[in-house]
Amino acid sequence: RARAGAWAAAARVAQGRRRVEGAGRSPSPVARSQRAALYVHWPYCEKRCSYCNFNKYIPRGVDEAAMRSCLVTEAQTLLRLSGVQRVESVFFGGGTPSLASPHTVAAVLEAVAQTAHLPADSEVTLEVNPTSAPASRLAAFGAAGVNRLSIGLQSLDDTELQLLGRTHSASDALQTLAEARRLFPGRVSVDLMLGLPAQQVGPWLWQLEELLRRCDDHVSLYQLSLERGTALFTRVQRGALPAPDPERAAEMYQEGRALLREAGFRQYEVSNFARHGALSTHNWTYWQCGQYIGVGPGAHGRFVPQGAGGLAREARIQTLEPDNWMKEVKLFGHGTRKRVSLGELELLEEVLAMGLRTDVGITHQHWQQFEPQLTLGDVFGASEEVNRLLEQGLLLLDHRGLRCSWEGLAVLDSLLLTLLPRLQEAWQQKTPSPVPGG
Numbered sequence: 001r002a003r004a005g006a007w008a009a010a011a012r013v014a015q016g017r018r019r020v021e022g023a024g025r026s027p028s029p030v031a032r033s034q035r036a037a038l039y040v041h042w043p044y045c046e047k048r049c050s051y052c053n054f055n056k057y058i059p060r061g062v063d064e065a066a067m068r069s070c071l072v073t074e075a076q077t078l079l080r081l082s083g084v085q086r087v088e089s090v091f092f093g094g095g096t097p098s099l100a101s102p103h104t105v106a107a108v109l110e111a112v113a114q115t116a117h118l119p120a121d122s123e124v125t126l127e128v129n130p131t132s133a134p135a136s137r138l139a140a141f142g143a144a145g146v147n148r149l150s151i152g153l154q155s156l157d158d159t160e161l162q163l164l165g166r167t168h169s170a171s172d173a174l175q176t177l178a179e180a181r182r183l184f185p186g187r188v189s190v191d192l193m194l195g196l197p198a199q200q201v202g203p204w205l206w207q208l209e210e211l212l213r214r215c216d217d218h219v220s221l222y223q224l225s226l227e228r229g230t231a232l233f234t235r236v237q238r239g240a241l242p243a244p245d246p247e248r249a250a251e252m253y254q255e256g257r258a259l260l261r262e263a264g265f266r267q268y269e270v271s272n273f274a275r276h277g278a279l280s281t282h283n284w285t286y287w288q289c290g291q292y293i294g295v296g297p298g299a300h301g302r303f304v305p306q307g308a309g310g311l312a313r314e315a316r317i318q319t320l321e322p323d324n325w326m327k328e329v330k331l332f333g334h335g336t337r338k339r340v341s342l343g344e345l346e347l348l349e350e351v352l353a354m355g356l357r358t359d360v361g362i363t364h365q366h367w368q369q370f371e372p373q374l375t376l377g378d379v380f381g382a383s384e385e386v387n388r389l390l391e392q393g394l395l396l397l398d399h400r401g402l403r404c405s406w407e408g409l410a411v412l413d414s415l416l417l418t419l420l421p422r423l424q425e426a427w428q429q430k431t432p433s434p435v436p437g438g
């Protein structure tokens, strides 16, 4: 059983159901530079899924005590380095973090709470694979401080689940979902994939309808991305399976999001849907270009190291391979493999590309925090190409800011092909490159 620490106990008393409503979210009293989300990567899985190229390993055995101690050490080191005082959400992802013991999750949360302020109602998500999470284990994660679950359900068709190399059946997934809802009501998300080889629109929509009868208040729809180096990629390349049809996938996405809308879900991001205000705070931080600290093998982070001042934000990635990562953590207190300083333009490009993924888009206030000189109107208002997108009703630029319409959200990548070069152009005009000899 999990040894619930002081923070987990306080969190249970608070029983906070913190909900964000996009732009309506009340501003935190702590400055942006002193707040962050924290991501923790558990790199192990039971079996390799045929489509997955995330940073995961199938170990013969795991030295969990060593892993736990390294996760705790790295969380403490990076929190101190960042100068972050308030952690607003924690996300245990992977790999398969539901294979970790609740004790490990509790230890990381206690360490975070001791190094920075972790409000008792902070969103703490754990990703769960159906076969590694009986109800007793889910309850123990709850006692450890987890208050939101994200279930990798992927499909409700056993043949598809087999094709994906999953270890669970559709009925296992539905059972986990029911148990999760009982233990974490209003705080359970499910991931459903679309665009699989040979998948047809009609049957996929029946899956979604079935899911809508069973699900809680958060759904993520992920279109399969066929990744080089995966078993699925090889089978498609050899002709053993048909290539996924992008037009059919687009139709599933369009019909799927319409169905979710009818069921009362708000599409608050390209792939994410919530009702009753159950948006994910953690992911919202990513899309708003807030700071986040990545702990564990292969975790990504983006924060301003203490002493760097201003907007000198760094993109960081931790060492991928777990044994090497542990050696580095034992030696240096962290396993950061790569640090790249983000330039001001790069950061603005991220603000644009990430912000437009959400239904709120980029508000004028939000943009101003990153770019006080050029307004959204200065950058985009006079561009003929952008005006065409506004006239087509794909984009909106008004007193609130810049955002995609419902139609625009489905074709964001193509909108960015116009918007990003326009931003680069406006940036160059603002800061002309020095003329040689001038």
Ligand SMILES: C[S@@+](CC[C@H](N)C(=O)[O-])C[C@H]1O[C@@H](n2cnc3c(N)ncnc32)[C@H](O)[C@@H]1O
Pocket (backbone or CB within 6 Å): 051, 052, 053, 054, 093, 094, 095, 096, 097, 127, 128, 129, 151, 152, 153, 154, 191, 192, 193, 222, 223, 224, 225, 226, 227
């Ligand atoms: C990396 S997994 C980790 C969580 C957990 N191990 C699981 O499998 O559910 C997180 C989510 O990413 C999505 N995902 C992984 N590989 C993908 C791919 N190639 N294309 C689209 N979505 C993918 C899946 O929906 C999955 O639920």
Ligand SMILES: C[S@@+](CC[C@H](N)C(=O)[O-])C[C@H]1O[C@@H](n2cnc3c(N)ncnc32)[C@H](O)[C@@H]1O
Pocket (backbone or CB within 6 Å): 039, 041, 054, 055, 093, 094, 095, 125, 127, 150, 189, 190, 191, 220, 280, 283, 292, 293, 294, 298, 299, 300, 301
């Ligand atoms: C695809 S998302 C699924 C989120 C889920 N749908 C939800 O609403 O909570 C989660 C996956 O993204 C990856 N991920 C998220 N944040 C990360 C970070 N900071 N560093 C590395 N990987 C990250 C992890 O592999 C994780 O399993």
Ligand code: SF4
Pocket (backbone or CB within 6 Å): 044, 045, 046, 047, 048, 049, 052, 053, 054, 056, 094, 095, 096, 129, 152
């Ligand atoms: S999809 Fe999830 S369970 Fe499957 S290999 Fe990837 S991380 Fe592991």
